[in-house]
Amino acid sequence: METPEARARTAAESVKGAFGHELLGLRGTWLAWVWAPHPRPQLPWSEWHYWWQAHLLDCLVDAALREARTGEAATEPGPPPSLALAQRHLNGIRLRNFGRFPNMFFDDMAWLALASARAQELARKLTGNGLPPAGDAVQVLAEKLRAGHTDDLGGGMFWNTRRKYKNTATTGPAALFFARTGETNRAQALVDWLYENLQDPESGLFLDGLHLEPQGGTRLDRGVYAYNQGPLLGALLELGGGNLGPAKELVHAIDAGLTDGQGLLKAHGGGDGGLFMGILGRYLALAAADQRLPEGTRAGARRLVVDTAEALWQGRDKRDSHTVFPAHPGEAATSSYPPGSPVELCTQLQAWMLLEAAAALETERN
Template sequence: MTMPDAEPVDWQARANAAARSVTELFGQRLLFLPGTHLAAVQWPSKHLKNLFRPWHYWWQAHYVDCLVDAGRRELGNGATPAARFNGPRHPSAGKLASRLVTGIRLRNANTLVNNYYDDMAWLALATHRLQRLAEETRKPGRRRNARVHKTLTLQFDSASTDDLGGGTFWSKKRDFKNTPATAPVALYYARTGQQAKAQRLVDWLNAVLFDEARGLYIDGARLNAAGEVVVENAIYTYNQGPVLGALLELGGDANLARAAALVDAVANQLTVPGQRILRCDGTGDGGLFTGILCRYLALAAVDARLPESARNAAKELVTATAEAFWAGRRPTGRGATSAAAGYVLFSIHAAQPADTTYPPGAAVELSTQLQAWMVLEAAAAIQQKPQTN
């Protein structure tokens, strides 16, 4: 007897479930101000207490990016109220993302400039995608977005100097240049028509922070008291993501060859032993890392300029990790308020169930939930998008 084919996974529906859960459990107005949105850094959490918790600018930037992902799916489904991830009675993902950018600015002392260039680079990338979404949905352009890009581009120009031979400083201390800042700034330059600047940054990464033996990009470099360049050899999963994105955005034979090799190195070295599931890096900032990597692996998975083996590897890494996160989810469960019922929580680690990493009663960090949402959006993007040339 022939067994019927399994029903195809609906990654859009799964991504919508993650989007609803994050926005409803963590999302709120800033100080109850209309036209604003911001995410609490943990759940459950009292509204006013969130103002006294540590401020995580770059977590909010990735929240913007996740909402843009949802908005692009809404656009693909007709951009009607019925297509909205949270139903027709709620704002579109794009509108919520715009409110979030307003909330970030107000919470950040009425400015989008802060002390860390990598933080600002992530927001610049997210708002650039938000602007493109607005254009494609034929919504009027926001002057705010143009001001954001002008302000942040000036920041990146000032941080991308010839010190240490090139690269972008990590912070306003200007004593350390690293992949976390240089890679997203390079990607931002590449996406905004500044290819020469982007290529110079990528060339510096290749010359200074690429580990030939492992095929991956290490953390950063600084000058010691003797004036010698000293590198930090730690390898972080998320750093490989924006490098991959910049290589793909710039294109050309050399960059694309490096992109294919980078996918292969990620598959061989950054997975859970014996599985094709990407490793995760705990809570705090590390709670975002695997989601960021998957965002850019999804681009590689549908890029026809790459060899089929690289595309297939990228797709397998994303979908296996997404499947693991989905399989390990748990409902909000006992102890949740009636308003929080019906939503899901995701594990800190894709290879472990949420019941283990976030048992009932545990405080759940925003970063880890954004990570799972990003991974599910990456899987949905691969499922929706044909290969591109």
């Protein structure tokens, strides 16, 4: 039977091999196609999904951590291969985004800031030096994110620069970013705003956001999505102290409200939703490994991650030189993507995230 590390490596190599390419053939850059096989011709302005690329960067950091702990990186001098690729990936993101890291969506920028900060921290730990594109990204994106946190509606983060919607999708990852980079007061204020404005009292889960209406007042979007819960859980754990009780409660709310009848995490289909379950799994894995939480809470978080990763692995389909994973745990990849049809990057990143999370938990347990 394949080890969790081997499974994560299979997912990583499949995504890199099927989707990865140099941007416009330029050395020192790397991006991922949105589809594999990708439509031709690919032009400089073809769709690329900034925030999908940000989560790909996070997956590269996961892979680099695995390479470092398993000794995979010891075959060659220098940083783990995935960390070196992360540097090229950041170069590709900046170049594809017209030579800059910011865009108009604060949630996109928060995701890239989080992944870049992780890449920078790992590079410093392993090499004694930072990762120059990552440090640049963290600095410039932090400034943009501060501008998205205003007193309108009592706090919280705007979704984009049009400033008509404050939502969990931005406020959660921004809170986690600020918590990790030392702005704990700002992070706590963002967390508190979410609890005051967007927590559903019945389920304990967090609703999508508040629209500022043109005629005044607000309109609540009651959508509940897996990815909105994950980074908030991460922020609660990062802040610690009095936030650990709410973190425990959120894990149990997720288990009760965002799972299917088989005890697996619910997926949200393809497109942007193809990342949602994986993002939640990333932060559930942090809860599963956090000794400050009660044993039952940690065990529940671990079960959700490990069982969902197992279901995705069992549903895989081997094609040519890579492996395809299903969009939904419990179904076969051939159901999500019949043979001969193009495969979406988002769902494959989702599987990669969960398989890396399961591998990290196995290492932590041993």
